[in-house]
Amino acid sequence: MKIAQLFYENHLILGEVKDKKIMPLAWNGGLMDLIRSDEALAVVDQNRLNPDEVRWAPAVSNPGKIIAIGLNYQDHAEESKGKTPEFPLVFAKFPSSLLGHKEVITWDRRVTRKVDFEAELAVVLGREIRNCGERDALDAVFGYTCANDVSARDLQFGDGQWVRGKSLDTFCPLGPWIVTRDEISDPQDLGIRCLVNGRLMQDSRTSRMIFPVSRLISLLSYHFTLFPGDIILSGTPAGVGAFREPSVYLKDGDEVVVEIDGIGRLVNTCRVVG
Numbered sequence: 001m002k003i004a005q006l007f008y009e010n011h012l013i014l015g016e017v018k019d020k021k022i023m024p025l026a027w028n029g030g031l032m033d034l035i036r037s038d039e040a041l042a043v044v045d046q047n048r049l050n051p052d053e054v055r056w057a058p059a060v061s062n063p064g065k066i067i068a069i070g071l072n073y074q075d076h077a078e079e080s081k082g083k084t085p086e087f088p089l090v091f092a093k094f095p096s097s098l099l100g101h102k103e104v105i106t107w108d109r110r111v112t113r114k115v116d117f118e119a120e121l122a123v124v125l126g127r128e129i130r131n132c133g134e135r136d137a138l139d140a141v142f143g144y145t146c147a148n149d150v151s152a153r154d155l156q157f158g159d160g161q162w163v164r165g166k167s168l169d170t171f172c173p174l175g176p177w178i179v180t181r182d183e184i185s186d187p188q189d190l191g192i193r194c195l196v197n198g199r200l201m202q203d204s205r206t207s208r209m210i211f212p213v214s215r216l217i218s219l220l221s222y223h224f225t226l227f228p229g230d231i232i233l234s235g236t237p238a239g240v241g242a243f244r245e246p247s248v249y250l251k252d253g254d255e256v257v258v259e260i261d262g263i264g265r266l267v268n269t270c271r272v273v274g
Helices: 031-036 074-079 134-140 153-159 213-221
Strands: 002-008 011-018 021-024 066-070 089-092 104-108 119-125 141-148 172-180 191-196 199-205 231-233 255-260 264-273
Touching: 002 021, 002 031, 119 191, 119 213, 119 255, 134 141, 134 213, 141 255, 141 264, 172 264, 213 231
Parallel strands: 066 231, 104 264
Antiparallel strands: 002 011, 002 172, 011 021, 066 089, 119 141, 119 231, 141 172, 191 199, 191 255, 255 264
């Protein structure tokens, strides 16, 4: 099932995406409420919305944590001239950085001038877990979606730690919807791509992760409790702008697309202010 959050008549609603239409769900609340609930969903058939005419919310709003993983593809570790991690490189993005599909990535040139793209598979947890074995880890997943770990490289590399450069407002586009776990038989067998203005910049498969999703969930759960709605950004493959020759950074008016097979296309444009 594809479940989207969107704004309809000034309210946040959930909808099932099917046959190129959105069918509003009879649910009083957002996705976080749904994840925490055991109630069944029902479709309100009389209202079918055109995906091109709605305003999309982030696939998840107000998660407790956004946990991101650095250098989790071997080719990306090599292009950045970094060592292959022996343990996942963990950092955080603030929930205030979340952005919906077709919304605008915005930054102030007085804050950063080197904004980069990173296509990532995002994992949304469906239940509370602690000290979870790898074999059972995928059972704790609610679903999967596309993410763009937008990064201010001058801040990231200048600070020596990554939170500020990764957490500017609008720097975590997430969506367009969540595909529930039952529709993704193997999260390690998905094509993942990023295009900027139609140019293919990243083209890989999730099978190339150093730490697969099940291992990430398990390892993280031994360090801190994972709660329903928590998001794990599982890393990006090679092809980011910072390590190209010459470097390629996002500009005002650029369109960035993250595509993941079996999930969909997350599309955002860029605007520079200041």
